[in-house]
Amino acid sequence: MGQLQNFSKGFVKDNxxxxxxxxxxxxLGVTTSAYNGLGMxxxxxxxxxxxxxxxxxxxxxxxxxxxxxSFIVVIASFVTITELVMEAFLPALYDSLGLFIPLxxxxxxxxxxxxxxxxKNNTLSSIVDGLGMxxGFAFALTLLGGVRxxxxxxxxxxxxxxxxxxxxxFVLAPGAxxxxxxxxxxxxxVKKKLY
Amino acid sequence: xxxxxxxxxxxxxxxxxxxxxxTKEPIERAREAARQxxxxxxxxxxxDLEERSFMPPTxxxxxxxxxxxxxxxxxxxxxxxxxxxxxxxxxxAMVGFQPDGQIIDVVHLEHAETPGLGDKIEKDxxxxxxxxxxxxxxxxxxxxxxxGGDIDNITAATITARAYCDAIDRAFQTFKENQASIxxxxxx
Amino acid sequence: xxxxxxxxSPHYHAKESVSxxxxxxxFSLIPAMLVSFYFFGLPAVVITLTAIVSCMFFEFxxxxxxxxxxxxxxxxxxxxxxLLLAFNVPANLPLGxxxxxxxxxxxxxxxxxxxxxxxxxxxxxxxRVFLMISFPVQMTTYPQPGAFPTRFAxxxxxxxxxxxxxxGIMQSRTVSExxxxxxxxxxxxxxxxxxxxxxxxxxxxxxxxxxxxVKKIISWxxxxxxxxxxxxxxxxxxxxxxxxxxxxxxxxxxxxxxxGAIYMATDYTTSPMAPxxxxxxxxxxxxxxxIIRFFGxxxxxxxxxxxxxxxxxxxxxxxxKPKRFGEEVKNG
Numbered sequence: 001m002g003q004l005q006n007f008s009k010g011f012v013k014d015n016x017x018x019x020x021x022x023x024x025x026x027x028l029g030v031t032t033s034a035y036n037g038l039g040m041x042x043x044x045x046x047x048x049x050x051x052x053x054x055x056x057x058x059x060x061x062x063x064x065x066x067x068x069x070s071f072i073v074v075i076a077s078f079v080t081i082t083e084l085v086m087e088a089f090l091p092a093l094y095d096s097l098g099l100f101i102p103l104x105x106x107x108x109x110x111x112x113x114x115x116x117x118x119x120k121n122n123t124l125s126s127i128v129d130g131l132g133m134x135x136g137f138a139f140a141l142t143l144l145g146g147v148r149x150x151x152x153x154x155x156x157x158x159x160x161x162x163x164x165x166x167x168x169x170f171v172l173a174p175g176a177x178x179x180x181x182x183x184x185x186x187x188x189x190v191k192k193k194l195y
Numbered sequence: 196x197x198x199x200x201x202x203x204x205x206x207x208x209x210x211x212x213x214x215x216x217x218t219k220e221p222i223e224r225a226r227e228a229a230r231q232x233x234x235x236x237x238x239x240x241x242x243d244l245e246e247r248s249f250m251p252p253t254x255x256x257x258x259x260x261x262x263x264x265x266x267x268x269x270x271x272x273x274x275x276x277x278x279x280x281x282x283x284x285x286x287x288a289m290v291g292f293q294p295d296g297q298i299i300d301v302v303h304l305e306h307a308e309t310p311g312l313g314d315k316i317e318k319d320x321x322x323x324x325x326x327x328x329x330x331x332x333x334x335x336x337x338x339x340x341x342x343g344g345d346i347d348n349i350t351a352a353t354i355t356a357r358a359y360c361d362a363i364d365r366a367f368q369t370f371k372e373n374q375a376s377i378x379x380x381x382x383x
Numbered sequence: 384x385x386x387x388x389x390x391x392s393p394h395y396h397a398k399e400s401v402s403x404x405x406x407x408x409x410f411s412l413i414p415a416m417l418v419s420f421y422f423f424g425l426p427a428v429v430i431t432l433t434a435i436v437s438c439m440f441f442e443f444x445x446x447x448x449x450x451x452x453x454x455x456x457x458x459x460x461x462x463x464x465x466l467l468l469a470f471n472v473p474a475n476l477p478l479g480x481x482x483x484x485x486x487x488x489x490x491x492x493x494x495x496x497x498x499x500x501x502x503x504x505x506x507x508x509x510x511r512v513f514l515m516i517s518f519p520v521q522m523t524t525y526p527q528p529g530a531f532p533t534r535f536a537x538x539x540x541x542x543x544x545x546x547x548x549x550x551g552i553m554q555s556r557t558v559s560e561x562x563x564x565x566x567x568x569x570x571x572x573x574x575x576x577x578x579x580x581x582x583x584x585x586x587x588x589x590x591x592x593x594x595x596x597v598k599k600i601i602s603w604x605x606x607x608x609x610x611x612x613x614x615x616x617x618x619x620x621x622x623x624x625x626x627x628x629x630x631x632x633x634x635x636x637x638x639x640x641x642x643g644a645i646y647m648a649t650d651y652t653t654s655p656m657a658p659x660x661x662x663x664x665x666x667x668x669x670x671x672x673x674i675i676r677f678f679g680x681x682x683x684x685x686x687x688x689x690x691x692x693x694x695x696x697x698x699x700x701x702x703x704k705p706k707r708f709g710e711e712v713k714n715g
Contacts, residue, residue: 058203061199062199062203063196063199065196066196066199066200069200070199070200070203073203073204073207074203074207076207077207077210077211080211080214081210081211081214084214084215084218084222085214085218087218087222087225088218088221088222088225089221089225091225091226091228091229165518165520166517167483167513167517167518168516168517168518168519169513169516169517170517172516174516178491282680283680309519312519312520350520350524351519351520351523351524353550354550
C-alpha cells in the first residue's frame, strides 16, 4: 500500500465515522456547527498524529503486556496538552466543546490506530496514517456539523444563508443521529462509485 | 515491565507539568477577559473595579457585585446573578445598575434553555432582552406581563422569560437591600 | 429477493386488499375531518389538502426517481399519512412547514426504510414530532375554535387545555384553581377547544373508531388497552393527589389521546401482530402518555409514547407470535 493510499483511505474508503463508526460520541455530541466539528476534528487529529508518532517510536521498548496502559498514558498526556492550549488560546471554542475535549482520551479511534497501526508500522507510515485518519475524522465532523448548521440554523460557519429559523431538530440531539444516518448512506453510494 | 511504565509515566508527567506552567498565565488572562467583557457590556466606561459579595433575600448562593469607578466616582454596579427557575438548569446573567438602581443593561452568562425558544434571552439571538435597557425596577415590576409585570413575554417560552425576570429581580432586591453600604463604600 | 413463501393449507382468501383497507380508514376519518373544518374553517381545508397532495407528491418522486420501483401513490396509504399528519398540526400552521412535514413523514418516516410495510415508525407521527421539535413556536400556537372562520389573521390564538394545565402546575397552582379556566367536558367531547386540527373532537374520533371496528379494519385490543391503561394510571395519581393530577376523564378527552389510540397506534405496519402483543403495546402507550404528561417537559405525550412503543414492536412480535390459522390451541 502506497503512502498516498495510506493517507487517502481515511476520507471515504475507511472513514473513521462513516465506515468504521468509531468516535461516534464526539461526532454526535459536538457537531452542532461546522466550526465546532472542525475544531473537534483538528484537536483529535493533533492527538492522533502525536500519539501515533510516539507509539511508533516507543513500540520497541514497551513489553506487550503493558502496552495498553502505556498507550493510554501517552494519549491522555496529549489530550491534556490539547485541552490546556485550547483553553489558553481559543477560550470560545474550549467553552463550546467543553467536556468533549477530555473525552478524546476514550475515543476508540485514537486507541484503535495506536494499537492496530502505529504499534506495528514504522514512524513515517504512522504519521501518514495519523494525518489521514485524523483529517478524515475532521472531514466527517465538519460535514456533519455543516449539514446540521445549514438545516438547523440556516448558517454555515456562522454566515447566514437564509432568513428565519431553521429546523431546530437538527441542532438538537436527534438531528445528529438523523444526519449521521443519511451521511453514512451517502458515503456508501460514493464508495461504491469510487472503488 | 514496571520500569517501563514508570519511565512512560514520568515522561508524561514532566511534559504535562511544563505545558501546565506555560499555559497557566494565558488561561487566567482568558478567564479574566471573559469576565471583564461581560462587565463592560452592562456598564459605562470605568477605570477601577471592586468586588464584594452579598446574600440575596431569596436563593441559596451569594451574588457577586462588581462596583465600577471612574475618577474615584461610582458609575455603576455589575451584579452576577442567577435563577433556578429556568426550563432546564440554572440561568446566570450579568445585570448592570446605575448607582440609583436603574438598569443599564443585562447580558446572559450561562444557560441551557431550548435552542430557538428559550435562547432568545441571548443578545445575539433576539432583541428581547433590549427591553431591560433603561428599565427602572423602582417604578415598574420585574415580571412578565402574564404575571402582572411590565416585561414582554417570549412567545412559547414563558418559563424562560419568567426565570430571567426572576434572576434580574434577585439582583435588584439584593442591590436595594445593600444600596446604603454600596454608596458608603464609595465615600471611604 | 423473489422468494415465494408457501404456508400449509388451508388457505383462506379475504376480500381485503391494501387499498380497500386504506380507503376504509379514510372513510372513517370523515367525521373528525368535518369537525375540524367546522371549527377551524377554510384554513383547515387548505392545510389538509396541502398535506395530502404533498405526501402523494413526495411518495411519487421517491418511488419513481430514487427507488426506481413501482409507483403506488393511489393505494391510499400516502393519503392517510397526509390526513393524519394534517390532523396533528394546528390549523394556522404555515403551508411551507406543512410541506416540510409531509416530506419528512414520507421521506424519512416511510421511504428511507423501503416503503409501505417496512417502516418501523408511524410516518405521520415522525412528521409531527419532527415539526414539533423543529418549529415549536408555530406548532404550539393554536387557533381557538370558532364556527367556520375563513382566515386566521385576527383570530385569537391560545394554548391547549393541556398546556394551560401544565403551565398552571409549574406556577404551583392547584388543579381545582385551574380547572374553571379550561373548557367543560362537553366541549372537550365535541371538540370546542384549542388543539391540533383532528384531535379536538373525541366523539367524532370514537365514531370513526366504531366504524373501523365494525368493518374489522382494526381490532379492539390496542385502543382499549391504550385508553384503559391511561385512564387507570391517571386515576391512581388522581386518587393520590387530586390537586396536582387532574382526573382521568380530563386526561382521556384532552389532547390527542383518542386520535392516537384509535388511529395512530393501530397502524398495521408499526404495531404488533398478535392480540396479546397488541395489548402490551397499548398498555405501554397509555402508561408512557400519562408519565410524559405528568412528569415530562412537554404537556402532551401521545405522539412520543406511540413512537417509543413502535420501537418495541419487533421485540414484542418475537415473543408473541400470532396463532397460525387452523392451529390447535394447546392446553385448550
